[in-house]
Amino acid sequence: MLISEFAKSQKLDFSNKDEIKAFNQIFSNILGFEFKDLITKWDYELSKKQMKLFSKKWKVFKNGKPLAYITKSSYFYNTEISVNKNVLIPRLETEYLVSQSLEFAQKNFLDSELILADICTGSGAIGVSFLSDWEKVLVFSSDISQKAIKVARKNFSRFDKDNFIIERGNFLNPLIKSGLKANILTINPPYIDQEDQNVDPKTFKNEPHLALFAKNKGMHFYEEFFKYWEQVINFEKPFFVIMEFGFDQKEKIESLAKENLGNYNWKIQADYFNNWRYLIIS
Ligand SMILES: C[S@@+](CC[C@H](N)C(=O)[O-])C[C@H]1O[C@@H](n2cnc3c(N)ncnc32)[C@H](O)[C@@H]1O
Numbered sequence: 001m002l003i004s005e006f007a008k009s010q011k012l013d014f015s016n017k018d019e020i021k022a023f024n025q026i027f028s029n030i031l032g033f034e035f036k037d038l039i040t041k042w043d044y045e046l047s048k049k050q051m052k053l054f055s056k057k058w059k060v061f062k063n064g065k066p067l068a069y070i071t072k073s074s075y076f077y078n079t080e081i082s083v084n085k086n087v088l089i090p091r092l093e094t095e096y097l098v099s100q101s102l103e104f105a106q107k108n109f110l111d112s113e114l115i116l117a118d119i120c121t122g123s124g125a126i127g128v129s130f131l132s133d134w135e136k137v138l139v140f141s142s143d144i145s146q147k148a149i150k151v152a153r154k155n156f157s158r159f160d161k162d163n164f165i166i167e168r169g170n171f172l173n174p175l176i177k178s179g180l181k182a183n184i185l186t187i188n189p190p191y192i193d194q195e196d197q198n199v200d201p202k203t204f205k206n207e208p209h210l211a212l213f214a215k216n217k218g219m220h221f222y223e224e225f226f227k228y229w230e231q232v233i234n235f236e237k238p239f240f241v242i243m244e245f246g247f248d249q250k251e252k253i254e255s256l257a258k259e260n261l262g263n264y265n266w267k268i269q270a271d272y273f274n275n276w277r278y279l280i281i282s
Contacts, residue, residue, distance in 0.1 A: 003027065004042040006051060010058070022067050026057050029071040066206050077129035082154050086147035088211040090125035093271045096278060097186045097242050098129045104184060104240040104282070105134055115140060117175050117182035117232065120189045120221070122211060124152030124166070127186075131159055139164045140182070142174040145210055171221060172228045181234035188244040189221035190214040219252055222279075226260040229281075241281040250276035 001009070013019050028034065030053055033041055046054075057070050068074040068089045074081050076090040077098045083089055105114060113136045118127040121141035131139050141156070141164065143149055149168050156164045167174035171189075175182070192199060194213045203212070214220040225243065233239050245253050250268055257266050257279060264281050271277040 001046050001051065002042065003044050003046060006046055006054075007042075022058075022061050022070075025067055025071050026054060026061065029073070030054055030057070064202055064205070066202065069206060074123075074125075076125045077132075079129055079132045081123050081125045081128060082151060083123050084151060085206065086145065086208055087123040087151045088207055090123060093273075093275075093277055094126065094188050094244060095129075096269075096271060097126055097188065097244060098133075100242055100278075100280070101126075101130055101184045101186055101240060102133055104238075105130075105137070108238040108240075109136070109183065113137065114183040115180055115234070116184040116186065117141075117180065119143075119172060119175065119185070119187045120211075121152050121166075122148050122188075124155040126188065127152075127164065128155045128159075130184075130186075131156075131163055137163065138180075140167070140175060140178065140180055141165070142167045142169055144168065144170055145208070148208075148211075171224050172232055175232045176228065180232070182232055183234050183237055183239055185229070185233065185239075185241040186243075187221070187225065187241075189225075191218045191221065191244070191246045191249065193218040217252075218246055218249065219256075222253060222256055226256055239282065241279075243279045244277055245279065247275035247277065253279055 007023065012023055030050055061067060061070055066089055068083050069085055072082060072084055074083050074089050077095045081090060101116060115138045116127065116130055117140040119142055121127060121143045124141050127139040127141045131137060141152055143152065146168055149166060152166055156166060190212050191214055192212045194215065216223060254268055261281065266279065266281040268276055269278040269280055
Protein backbone atom coordinates (compact mmCIF):
# COMPACT_ATOMS: atom_id res chain seq x y z
CA MET A 1 0.00 0.00 0.00
CA LEU A 2 1.25 3.54 -0.75
CA ILE A 3 1.76 5.95 2.15
CA SER A 4 -0.98 8.20 0.73
CA GLU A 5 -3.46 5.26 0.64
CA PHE A 6 -2.42 4.15 4.09
CA ALA A 7 -2.98 7.68 5.48
CA LYS A 8 -6.52 7.65 4.05
CA SER A 9 -7.24 4.16 5.42
CA GLN A 10 -6.24 5.30 8.93
CA LYS A 11 -8.87 8.06 8.83
CA LEU A 12 -6.38 10.67 10.01
CA ASP A 13 -7.81 14.01 10.99
CA PHE A 14 -5.96 16.23 8.50
CA SER A 15 -7.38 19.37 10.11
CA ASN A 16 -5.44 18.49 13.27
CA LYS A 17 -1.87 19.82 13.00
CA ASP A 18 -0.60 17.62 15.84
CA GLU A 19 -1.85 14.49 14.08
CA ILE A 20 -0.25 15.46 10.79
CA LYS A 21 3.03 16.21 12.54
CA ALA A 22 2.88 12.90 14.41
CA PHE A 23 2.02 10.96 11.26
CA ASN A 24 4.94 12.50 9.38
CA GLN A 25 7.44 12.12 12.19
CA ILE A 26 6.56 8.54 13.01
CA PHE A 27 6.80 7.56 9.36
CA SER A 28 10.06 9.42 8.73
CA ASN A 29 11.39 7.65 11.80
CA ILE A 30 10.28 4.19 10.66
CA LEU A 31 11.44 4.66 7.05
CA GLY A 32 14.66 6.48 7.89
CA PHE A 33 13.74 9.54 5.80
CA GLU A 34 14.49 13.09 6.80
CA PHE A 35 11.28 14.57 8.22
CA LYS A 36 11.31 17.36 5.59
CA ASP A 37 11.58 14.78 2.74
CA LEU A 38 8.53 12.71 3.64
CA ILE A 39 6.17 15.01 1.77
CA THR A 40 7.87 13.93 -1.47
CA LYS A 41 7.52 10.22 -0.61
CA TRP A 42 3.75 9.84 -0.56
CA ASP A 43 3.99 7.29 -3.39
CA TYR A 44 6.34 5.08 -1.35
CA GLU A 45 5.15 1.46 -1.17
CA LEU A 46 4.90 0.31 2.45
CA SER A 47 5.64 -3.23 3.58
CA LYS A 48 3.26 -5.05 5.94
CA LYS A 49 5.92 -4.87 8.66
CA GLN A 50 6.19 -1.07 8.31
CA MET A 51 2.41 -0.66 8.48
CA LYS A 52 2.23 -2.85 11.57
CA LEU A 53 5.03 -0.91 13.25
CA PHE A 54 3.32 2.37 12.43
CA SER A 55 0.00 1.16 13.89
CA LYS A 56 1.76 0.14 17.11
CA LYS A 57 3.48 3.52 17.50
CA TRP A 58 0.34 5.42 16.49
CA LYS A 59 -1.61 3.70 19.26
CA VAL A 60 1.00 4.77 21.82
CA PHE A 61 0.80 8.36 20.47
CA LYS A 62 -3.02 8.37 20.70
CA ASN A 63 -2.68 7.15 24.29
CA GLY A 64 -0.86 10.35 25.17
CA LYS A 65 2.86 9.54 25.02
CA PRO A 66 4.92 12.54 23.81
CA LEU A 67 5.88 12.17 20.17
CA ALA A 68 9.57 12.76 20.90
CA TYR A 69 9.67 9.69 23.15
CA ILE A 70 8.06 7.59 20.40
CA THR A 71 10.44 8.68 17.64
CA LYS A 72 13.30 8.98 20.18
CA SER A 73 14.24 12.32 18.71
CA SER A 74 13.45 15.98 19.04
CA TYR A 75 14.33 19.13 17.13
CA PHE A 76 16.11 21.79 19.17
CA TYR A 77 17.57 25.08 17.95
CA ASN A 78 19.56 24.00 14.90
CA THR A 79 19.75 20.27 15.25
CA GLU A 80 18.13 16.91 15.89
CA ILE A 81 18.64 15.57 19.40
CA SER A 82 18.24 11.96 20.53
CA VAL A 83 15.98 11.67 23.54
CA ASN A 84 14.43 8.92 25.61
CA LYS A 85 12.27 8.74 28.71
CA ASN A 86 15.28 9.44 30.94
CA VAL A 87 15.70 13.01 29.72
CA LEU A 88 13.51 16.07 29.47
CA ILE A 89 12.30 16.81 25.95
CA PRO A 90 14.17 20.07 25.20
CA ARG A 91 11.78 23.03 25.16
CA LEU A 92 11.48 25.97 22.80
CA GLU A 93 12.18 28.53 25.55
CA THR A 94 15.51 26.85 26.30
CA GLU A 95 16.71 27.69 22.78
CA TYR A 96 17.17 31.24 24.04
CA LEU A 97 20.07 30.04 26.21
CA VAL A 98 21.81 28.91 23.04
CA SER A 99 21.02 31.96 20.90
CA GLN A 100 22.18 34.39 23.60
CA SER A 101 25.34 32.38 24.28
CA LEU A 102 26.16 32.38 20.58
CA GLU A 103 25.58 36.12 20.41
CA PHE A 104 27.95 36.62 23.34
CA ALA A 105 30.56 34.38 21.69
CA GLN A 106 30.25 36.35 18.41
CA LYS A 107 30.92 39.61 20.23
CA ASN A 108 33.68 38.48 22.55
CA PHE A 109 35.37 35.29 21.38
CA LEU A 110 35.67 35.50 17.61
CA ASP A 111 39.42 35.08 17.80
CA SER A 112 39.92 32.88 20.81
CA GLU A 113 38.84 29.54 22.19
CA LEU A 114 36.14 29.57 24.86
CA ILE A 115 34.77 27.21 27.49
CA LEU A 116 31.01 26.73 27.75
CA ALA A 117 29.77 24.80 30.78
CA ASP A 118 26.25 23.42 30.62
CA ILE A 119 25.08 22.15 34.00
CA CYS A 120 21.97 19.94 34.38
CA THR A 121 22.62 19.03 30.77
CA GLY A 122 20.01 16.24 30.34
CA SER A 123 20.09 15.26 26.65
CA GLY A 124 22.97 17.70 26.14
CA ALA A 125 20.76 19.78 23.83
CA ILE A 126 22.26 23.16 24.79
CA GLY A 127 25.91 22.11 24.44
CA VAL A 128 25.29 20.12 21.25
CA SER A 129 23.50 23.06 19.60
CA PHE A 130 26.22 25.49 20.61
CA LEU A 131 28.91 23.15 19.31
CA SER A 132 27.00 22.71 16.04
CA ASP A 133 27.34 26.46 15.41
CA TRP A 134 30.62 27.30 17.11
CA GLU A 135 33.86 25.43 16.48
CA LYS A 136 36.35 27.03 18.85
CA VAL A 137 34.78 25.82 22.07
CA LEU A 138 35.29 23.23 24.76
CA VAL A 139 31.86 22.20 26.08
CA PHE A 140 31.72 20.87 29.63
CA SER A 141 28.41 19.12 30.35
CA SER A 142 27.24 17.48 33.55
CA ASP A 143 24.17 15.94 35.10
CA ILE A 144 23.43 13.85 38.17
CA SER A 145 21.55 11.19 36.20
CA GLN A 146 23.69 8.39 34.77
CA LYS A 147 20.90 7.61 32.31
CA ALA A 148 20.81 11.20 31.09
CA ILE A 149 24.60 11.18 30.73
CA LYS A 150 24.27 8.16 28.42
CA VAL A 151 21.88 10.15 26.17
CA ALA A 152 24.14 13.21 26.24
CA ARG A 153 27.15 11.04 25.25
CA LYS A 154 25.20 9.73 22.28
CA ASN A 155 24.31 13.27 21.20
CA PHE A 156 27.88 14.54 21.58
CA SER A 157 29.34 11.54 19.75
CA ARG A 158 28.96 13.39 16.42
CA PHE A 159 31.75 15.78 17.49
CA ASP A 160 35.47 15.40 17.94
CA LYS A 161 36.31 14.09 21.43
CA ASP A 162 38.59 17.08 22.06
CA ASN A 163 35.57 19.39 21.94
CA PHE A 164 33.61 18.11 24.92
CA ILE A 165 33.80 16.70 28.44
CA ILE A 166 30.83 14.95 30.06
CA GLU A 167 30.78 14.26 33.79
CA ARG A 168 28.27 12.90 36.25
CA GLY A 169 27.73 14.65 39.58
CA ASN A 170 25.73 16.98 41.75
CA PHE A 171 25.05 20.42 40.27
CA LEU A 172 28.22 22.58 40.11
CA ASN A 173 30.46 19.99 41.84
CA PRO A 174 31.86 18.30 38.70
CA LEU A 175 32.77 21.67 37.24
CA ILE A 176 34.36 22.85 40.50
CA LYS A 177 36.32 19.57 40.67
CA SER A 178 37.48 19.91 37.05
CA GLY A 179 39.18 23.21 37.89
CA LEU A 180 37.89 24.67 34.60
CA LYS A 181 36.69 28.25 34.56
CA ALA A 182 33.84 28.87 32.17
CA ASN A 183 33.45 31.86 29.84
CA ILE A 184 29.81 30.90 29.32
CA LEU A 185 27.68 29.08 31.89
CA THR A 186 24.24 27.79 30.89
CA ILE A 187 21.91 26.12 33.38
CA ASN A 188 18.36 24.90 32.94
CA PRO A 189 17.86 23.26 36.33
CA PRO A 190 14.76 21.48 37.65
CA TYR A 191 12.63 24.33 39.04
CA ILE A 192 9.06 23.15 39.61
CA ASP A 193 7.81 23.23 43.19
CA GLN A 194 7.34 19.64 44.41
CA GLU A 195 3.89 20.66 45.69
CA ASP A 196 2.77 22.23 42.40
CA GLN A 197 -0.59 20.76 41.42
CA ASN A 198 -0.77 22.50 38.03
CA VAL A 199 1.90 20.59 36.15
CA ASP A 200 0.73 19.54 32.68
CA PRO A 201 -0.52 15.94 33.21
CA LYS A 202 1.26 14.67 30.08
CA THR A 203 4.56 16.11 31.36
CA PHE A 204 3.96 14.76 34.87
CA LYS A 205 3.17 11.28 33.60
CA ASN A 206 5.94 10.93 31.04
CA GLU A 207 8.99 13.09 31.78
CA PRO A 208 11.58 12.32 34.48
CA HIS A 209 10.65 13.91 37.80
CA LEU A 210 14.34 14.37 38.53
CA ALA A 211 14.38 16.83 35.61
CA LEU A 212 11.27 18.70 36.72
CA PHE A 213 11.01 19.12 40.47
CA ALA A 214 13.23 20.83 43.01
CA LYS A 215 13.12 21.33 46.79
CA ASN A 216 12.36 24.64 48.53
CA LYS A 217 9.42 25.52 46.28
CA GLY A 218 11.55 24.89 43.21
CA MET A 219 14.31 27.29 44.35
CA HIS A 220 16.90 24.75 45.53
CA PHE A 221 19.25 25.03 42.54
CA TYR A 222 19.22 28.85 42.50
CA GLU A 223 20.11 28.91 46.19
CA GLU A 224 23.00 26.54 45.50
CA PHE A 225 24.01 28.51 42.41
CA PHE A 226 24.51 31.75 44.34
CA LYS A 227 26.74 29.98 46.88
CA TYR A 228 29.17 28.54 44.35
CA TRP A 229 28.95 30.19 40.92
CA GLU A 230 31.96 32.49 41.40
CA GLN A 231 34.19 29.42 41.71
CA VAL A 232 33.48 28.30 38.15
CA ILE A 233 33.72 31.49 36.10
CA ASN A 234 36.72 32.95 34.30
CA PHE A 235 36.65 36.56 35.49
CA GLU A 236 39.77 37.47 33.53
CA LYS A 237 37.74 37.74 30.32
CA PRO A 238 34.17 38.77 29.52
CA PHE A 239 31.76 36.16 30.88
CA PHE A 240 28.12 35.25 30.36
CA VAL A 241 25.83 33.28 32.67
CA ILE A 242 22.29 32.42 31.66
CA MET A 243 19.91 30.40 33.79
CA GLU A 244 16.29 29.49 33.11
CA PHE A 245 13.55 29.65 35.76
CA GLY A 246 9.79 29.10 36.04
CA PHE A 247 7.34 31.68 34.68
CA ASP A 248 6.13 32.48 38.24
CA GLN A 249 9.53 32.71 39.97
CA LYS A 250 10.66 36.18 38.90
CA GLU A 251 10.25 37.87 42.31
CA LYS A 252 12.10 35.14 44.18
CA ILE A 253 14.95 35.07 41.67
CA GLU A 254 15.19 38.85 41.72
CA SER A 255 15.39 38.99 45.47
CA LEU A 256 18.10 36.27 45.54
CA ALA A 257 20.01 38.15 42.84
CA LYS A 258 19.81 41.45 44.74
CA GLU A 259 21.04 39.72 47.88
CA ASN A 260 23.92 37.91 46.21
CA LEU A 261 25.07 39.69 43.09
CA GLY A 262 26.38 42.94 44.59
CA ASN A 263 28.17 44.87 41.85
CA TYR A 264 27.76 42.30 39.10
CA ASN A 265 25.86 43.31 36.02
CA TRP A 266 22.65 41.22 35.93
CA LYS A 267 19.15 41.29 34.52
CA ILE A 268 15.97 39.28 34.27
CA GLN A 269 14.83 38.59 30.74
CA ALA A 270 11.48 37.50 29.25
CA ASP A 271 11.01 34.65 26.76
CA TYR A 272 9.42 34.74 23.28
CA PHE A 273 5.98 34.55 24.95
CA ASN A 274 6.66 37.46 27.34
CA ASN A 275 7.08 35.30 30.42
CA TRP A 276 9.97 36.24 32.73
CA ARG A 277 12.27 33.29 32.29
CA TYR A 278 15.99 33.97 32.45
CA LEU A 279 18.57 35.33 34.84
CA ILE A 280 21.54 36.74 32.96
CA ILE A 281 24.80 37.77 34.62
CA SER A 282 27.61 39.28 32.57
C1 LIG B 1 15.09 20.81 33.32
S1 LIG B 1 16.15 19.48 32.91
C2 LIG B 1 17.18 20.27 31.72
C3 LIG B 1 17.75 19.36 30.68
C4 LIG B 1 18.41 20.09 29.50
N1 LIG B 1 19.46 20.97 29.94
C5 LIG B 1 17.39 20.88 28.72
O1 LIG B 1 17.37 22.10 28.85
O2 LIG B 1 16.59 20.27 28.00
C6 LIG B 1 17.12 19.40 34.36
C7 LIG B 1 18.24 18.36 34.41
O3 LIG B 1 18.87 18.46 35.70
C8 LIG B 1 19.28 17.19 36.12
N2 LIG B 1 19.44 17.21 37.58
C9 LIG B 1 18.52 17.04 38.56
N3 LIG B 1 19.08 17.16 39.77
C10 LIG B 1 20.41 17.40 39.55
C11 LIG B 1 21.52 17.63 40.41
N4 LIG B 1 21.40 17.60 41.74
N5 LIG B 1 22.72 17.85 39.85
C12 LIG B 1 22.88 17.86 38.49
N6 LIG B 1 21.86 17.66 37.63
C13 LIG B 1 20.64 17.44 38.15
C14 LIG B 1 18.18 16.26 35.62
O4 LIG B 1 18.66 14.94 35.53
C15 LIG B 1 17.82 16.90 34.27
O5 LIG B 1 18.55 16.30 33.25
